[in-house]
Amino acid sequence: MEPVTLNNSVDIILTPQFYTLIREDLELKFAYxxxxxxxxxxxxxxxxxxxxxxxxxxxxxHWCFIAYNIDEIDTFLNSVGxxxxxxxxxxxxxxxxxxxxxPILLNDREVLQTIDETVTLIPKRLMEPDLEYKSLNIEDLKxxxxxxxxxxxxxxxxxxxxxxxxxxxxxxxxxxxxxxxRTKSSIASENxxxxxxxxxxxxxxxxxxxxxxxxxxxxxxKIERNKRQSLKDLSKFLSANSQLKELTINDSxxxxxxxxxxxxxxxxxxxxxxxxxxxxxxTGLNVKVEKKI
Amino acid sequence: xxxxxxxxxxxxxxxxxxxxxxxxxxxxxxxxxxENKANIxxxxxxxxxxxxxxxxxxxxxxxxxVKSLKTIIDPSKVDxxxxxxxxxxxxxxxxxxxxxxxxxxxxxxxPVQIINLHIIENAKNKFSMELTCKW
Numbered sequence: 001m002e003p004v005t006l007n008n009s010v011d012i013i014l015t016p017q018f019y020t021l022i023r024e025d026l027e028l029k030f031a032y033x034x035x036x037x038x039x040x041x042x043x044x045x046x047x048x049x050x051x052x053x054x055x056x057x058x059x060x061x062h063w064c065f066i067a068y069n070i071d072e073i074d075t076f077l078n079s080v081g082x083x084x085x086x087x088x089x090x091x092x093x094x095x096x097x098x099x100x101x102x103p104i105l106l107n108d109r110e111v112l113q114t115i116d117e118t119v120t121l122i123p124k125r126l127m128e129p130d131l132e133y134k135s136l137n138i139e140d141l142k143x144x145x146x147x148x149x150x151x152x153x154x155x156x157x158x159x160x161x162x163x164x165x166x167x168x169x170x171x172x173x174x175x176x177x178x179x180x181x182r183t184k185s186s187i188a189s190e191n192x193x194x195x196x197x198x199x200x201x202x203x204x205x206x207x208x209x210x211x212x213x214x215x216x217x218x219x220x221x222k223i224e225r226n227k228r229q230s231l232k233d234l235s236k237f238l239s240a241n242s243q244l245k246e247l248t249i250n251d252s253x254x255x256x257x258x259x260x261x262x263x264x265x266x267x268x269x270x271x272x273x274x275x276x277x278x279x280x281x282x283t284g285l286n287v288k289v290e291k292k293i
Numbered sequence: 294x295x296x297x298x299x300x301x302x303x304x305x306x307x308x309x310x311x312x313x314x315x316x317x318x319x320x321x322x323x324x325x326x327x328e329n330k331a332n333i334x335x336x337x338x339x340x341x342x343x344x345x346x347x348x349x350x351x352x353x354x355x356x357x358x359v360k361s362l363k364t365i366i367d368p369s370k371v372d373x374x375x376x377x378x379x380x381x382x383x384x385x386x387x388x389x390x391x392x393x394x395x396x397x398x399x400x401x402x403x404p405v406q407i408i409n410l411h412i413i414e415n416a417k418n419k420f421s422m423e424l425t426c427k428w
Binding site for chain 2: 156157158159161162165166169170172173174175176177179180181183184186187190191193194197198201204207210211213214217218220221224227228231232235243244245246247248249250251
């Protein structure tokens with residue numbers, strides 16, 4: 001074939017030397033089912049060294065299985081100057097078997113013709129010398145179900161890898177978005193609670209006001225609780241043998257004088273006061289206890 | 294045509310950009326939550342504390358409640374009971390230990406600020422008590 005220069009994309013019809021055809025009468029309903037069994041059909045016909053791709057289409061009552069090697073086709077296209085990205089679709093001559101019932105002249109040496117429903121490449125010398133060849137009007141061809149030149153050859157990344165990596169990245173991205181949305185919504189309930197609290201107390205939107213109110217109440221709460229706890233502790237030191245003589249509570253301290261009946265009770269009172277962090281001063285049988293608030 | 298030629302790379306690029314965008318969205322959502330969660334929780338805690346404190350120490354209806362410090366003791370033992378504005382000055386005398394106990398229990402269960410409390414035993418089992426509190 002003569003080298004060509006292309007400015008636009010083209011579709012290509014491959015002649016039989018680029019593919020292997022098997023016609024089978026199988027009870028299959030769908031093309032994808034046929035495609036699944038295609039490799040096993042060619043086991044005895046193709047060598048295992050090369051990697052083949054398979055194309056399947058319905059030929060009247062039969063299934064036509066076509067095996068081709070995309071690298072081989074690519075090498076050929078390169079050799080005639082057709083860039084890969086210029087090729088839109090690849091069709092097989094078998095797909096236009098009906099049109100090739102009359103022979104067409106491919107070049108000085110070869111003729112293409114359908115023989116027994118199979119498109120065949122025939123040396124011109126085998127044909128009758130005065131045979132008139134029909135010309136193939138491509139415009140009139142109604143041909144579908146072509147093979148894409150394949151992302152596998154046009155791109156740096158194969159279609160398989162694209163699907164795999166793309167799905168992986170898409171899944172990853174979706175997981176990130178779901179996770180992000182879930183994280184954001186995790187504070188939604190707290191946000192809602194805060195909104196309700198602020199609706200009830202709009203003046204506390206101001207953080208300075210909140211702080212100042214807390215500064216007022218927090219020390220007060222602490223001191224008053226301390227006073228009450230100390231008073232409760234002190235009441236535990238009292239009994240029939242240890243009686244209160246005097247008690248004073250103010251903002252800075254609590255102090256009390258406890259009169260004890262004997263040395264044993266005095267010691268017990270002192271021990272108890274120590275345990276509750278009271279400071280004790282002993283005067284005879286009297287124990288004066290005090291604690292800073 | 295070039296787009297067609299690099300279709301796979303474009304698909305992968307779009308998928309990668311989507312994953313990258315989603316990753317940044319996740320990171321930003323995390324930092325948004327980290328920044329805001331503590332802040333929101335702090336605000337909720339502050340407002341709840343204020344509500345609790347105000348409920349307890351706000352002195353609502355205290356003027357009536359402190360009256361019980363007078364009524365639970367025999368009137369003859371209440372030397373003075375001056376309630377002015379939000380402050381109470383009270384002096385008791387001749388309190389038995391049981392009455393003293395009753396009175397102090399009532400006082401410590403009342404949300405008032407004890408400014409001054411002075412109890413002294415004047416005679417055997419007879420106590421006098423001076424109390425200043427406010428709310």
